Amino acid sequence: MKDGQGAIDRRALLRSAIVVAAGVTATGAGLGAATAGERRPPAPPLPRGPKSSPLWREFTRSPYTHPQIPYVGKAGRRAGTTRFPRLPVVADVKRYGARGDGSVDDAPAINRALAAAGERGGGTVTIPPGTYRIDDVIRIGHSDVVLRGAGSGRTKLLATRNLTEIIGKYGSRYGGDKSSWSWAGGLIWLCPQERWASLTAAIKAQAWPFEGWTGNKRDEWRTLTTVAPARRGDRTVTVADGSAVERGRLVLLRLADDADHTLLQHMAGGGPGPAAYNWPAMTKLTSYVPYEWPVRIESVRGRKVTLERPLPLDVRPEWDPRLTTLAAPLANSGVEGLTLEAVETPQSPHLLDKGYNGVTFQCAYDCWADDVVVRHVDNGFGLVAASACTLRRTRVAGRGSHHPYFCREGSHDNLIEDFVIEERTVPAPAGTQLHGINTEGLSSYNVWSRGRMEMGTFDTHRGMPFASVRTEITVENNGRHGGDAIAGPLYGARFAHWNVTVTNGRAGLVKIDEIAPYSVTAGISEVTEFDQIDVPDFTGELHARLEAYGTPEALRPRNLYEAQRGLGLG
Numbered sequence: 001m002k003d004g005q006g007a008i009d010r011r012a013l014l015r016s017a018i019v020v021a022a023g024v025t026a027t028g029a030g031l032g033a034a035t036a037g038e039r040r041p042p043a044p045p046l047p048r049g050p051k052s053s054p055l056w057r058e059f060t061r062s063p064y065t066h067p068q069i070p071y072v073g074k075a076g077r078r079a080g081t082t083r084f085p086r087l088p089v090v091a092d093v094k095r096y097g098a099r100g101d102g103s104v105d106d107a108p109a110i111n112r113a114l115a116a117a118g119e120r121g122g123g124t125v126t127i128p129p130g131t132y133r134i135d136d137v138i139r140i141g142h143s144d145v146v147l148r149g150a151g152s153g154r155t156k157l158l159a160t161r162n163l164t165e166i167i168g169k170y171g172s173r174y175g176g177d178k179s180s181w182s183w184a185g186g187l188i189w190l191c192p193q194e195r196w197a198s199l200t201a202a203i204k205a206q207a208w209p210f211e212g213w214t215g216n217k218r219d220e221w222r223t224l225t226t227v228a229p230a231r232r233g234d235r236t237v238t239v240a241d242g243s244a245v246e247r248g249r250l251v252l253l254r255l256a257d258d259a260d261h262t263l264l265q266h267m268a269g270g271g272p273g274p275a276a277y278n279w280p281a282m283t284k285l286t287s288y289v290p291y292e293w294p295v296r297i298e299s300v301r302g303r304k305v306t307l308e309r310p311l312p313l314d315v316r317p318e319w320d321p322r323l324t325t326l327a328a329p330l331a332n333s334g335v336e337g338l339t340l341e342a343v344e345t346p347q348s349p350h351l352l353d354k355g356y357n358g359v360t361f362q363c364a365y366d367c368w369a370d371d372v373v374v375r376h377v378d379n380g381f382g383l384v385a386a387s388a389c390t391l392r393r394t395r396v397a398g399r400g401s402h403h404p405y406f407c408r409e410g411s412h413d414n415l416i417e418d419f420v421i422e423e424r425t426v427p428a429p430a431g432t433q434l435h436g437i438n439t440e441g442l443s444s445y446n447v448w449s450r451g452r453m454e455m456g457t458f459d460t461h462r463g464m465p466f467a468s469v470r471t472e473i474t475v476e477n478n479g480r481h482g483g484d485a486i487a488g489p490l491y492g493a494r495f496a497h498w499n500v501t502v503t504n505g506r507a508g509l510v511k512i513d514e515i516a517p518y519s520v521t522a523g524i525s526e527v528t529e530f531d532q533i534d535v536p537d538f539t540g541e542l543h544a545r546l547e548a549y550g551t552p553e554a555l556r557p558r559n560l561y562e563a564q565r566g567l568g569l570g
Helices: 005-027 054-061 107-119 193-204 262-267 272-276 560-566
Strands: 089-092 101-105 123-127 130-134 138-140 145-149 155-159 188-190 223-226 236-238 250-255 291-301 304-307 322-324 334-342 357-362 368-375 379-384 390-397 403-408 415-421 447-453 468-475 495-502 520-524 545-547
Touching: 054 545, 089 107, 107 123, 107 130, 107 138, 107 145, 138 145, 188 334, 193 357, 262 272, 334 357, 357 368, 368 379, 379 390, 390 403, 403 415, 447 560, 468 560, 495 560
Parallel strands: 089 123, 101 130, 123 145, 130 155, 138 188, 145 334, 155 334, 188 357, 334 368, 357 379, 368 390, 379 403, 390 415, 415 447, 447 468, 468 495, 495 520, 520 545
Antiparallel strands: 223 322, 236 304, 250 291, 250 322, 291 304
8 A cells, every 4th residue: 555545545435424424414314315226316505694794894804994884892881891780789769768659759869869879989779669759850970879770660750840940941052042951961860960060050040051071161171191193993092191191090082173174074084075065164063173082091001001992083183182181970870770751741842842851871981771761751861971881771752752862962982772762652743853863963983773763763963973883773764863054064984874674765864875974874675765855965975885775684794783892802
């Protein structure tokens, strides 16, 4: 036998064994298997599932810098952790005088319990089953405080008054007769105690405030250190003074625009279209910059600072990049297991809401809501200058609302998943407006995942939000977007609508390949333009991508956010 001949014979025998085994598997042992000498019919081809999206495969090669798809794999609380903390129970609202039978105002007792928990360093405040009448705002103003009911079907807060009655009229800092309660505040309001006191004092004085991280006039900050040039997607940056920051600290990355508005152009994806846009005329939009992005410091090594999340934008010298202080944040606080129901009143005319609002997170980071229902509200769940928060298993129900979900005033990196907007229980009064899942005001890297929208739309509300994802959603697309003309473009770069089933065939605000720059529309139902029809804000090539149009069931991966999480990127 020549060298290697035995190995060849063994390989031949092994191939034969594999063929025999494959035949048994294909036909089934004892189920008409062919006898010796019979010709076996060919096995039917195995069914082949949908292939992964070409866009997805392209994204995996450059996840942090893809031109159309944003990296949102770290959206949500604690960079997307799937578990909420179980803080020890430190108070029961009934021990503070709440009755839970709907007969008296239980708001003072609930607020006393929450304040006491916060002053002791945090913990969980429980609300046993029952109906708790509240005539005031329920305030969570300390970090590490959780308000937990017995479940959304067992604990109900019945709100009898609106924010106009409780706090006062709230006009717009941009003038006119609009009510800012149409997009701000909640009857459950999670906001740092000092920031909430400052905001409400300004409202009562009719000195209409900015609502974000740097105070009513956006001047309550100081520089920690400047930042050297870096690229979108970088997690480690070089700073001028590494001793000014420390691991675990929450800071603001501040990027100011220049005279040529190149920062706004960059948010829009750059190129001839954004360069030709009339930015100076958009006075409401230009009031939104500087862009302020809260982020936690993960490590400091000399002048090298590693961030919890990758940079959302390039960092360029002309934008005066720096890390700064911010309002003392509300962190690691949540609301769970309850229904907030407002007394049923007719929905107000558009932009004149009185403030029967649901749950709002403001100047909040790493906070959450879980198993929470709001009913008969003007506005449902709000994210106002809130970042890295997770809203899970939330629902908006009842007589119909203006903004079921609103995300504004520079809110970033939030995750809204397993959400429902129910069909309204009464017809919409004349002169009212319905939006849907809203984002505006330079908000970025927000995710809406696994949702059912029985009404509403993908409300991108001008103010040029950018780099956000809506994925695995079914929508009866019957809402309309809003936004002042002077608030600028509907879309910045890198919006991705991924696996969206449209039940009424309306294209507007879901199929965005002909209107949004550097965007992705992948796996949506076949749709037609009707009702509110927009035109692109930017001239020229939009660099938008369309894939798997008309066949959402064929798109893989089905959920863009979860697929990004599955990449396990650091």
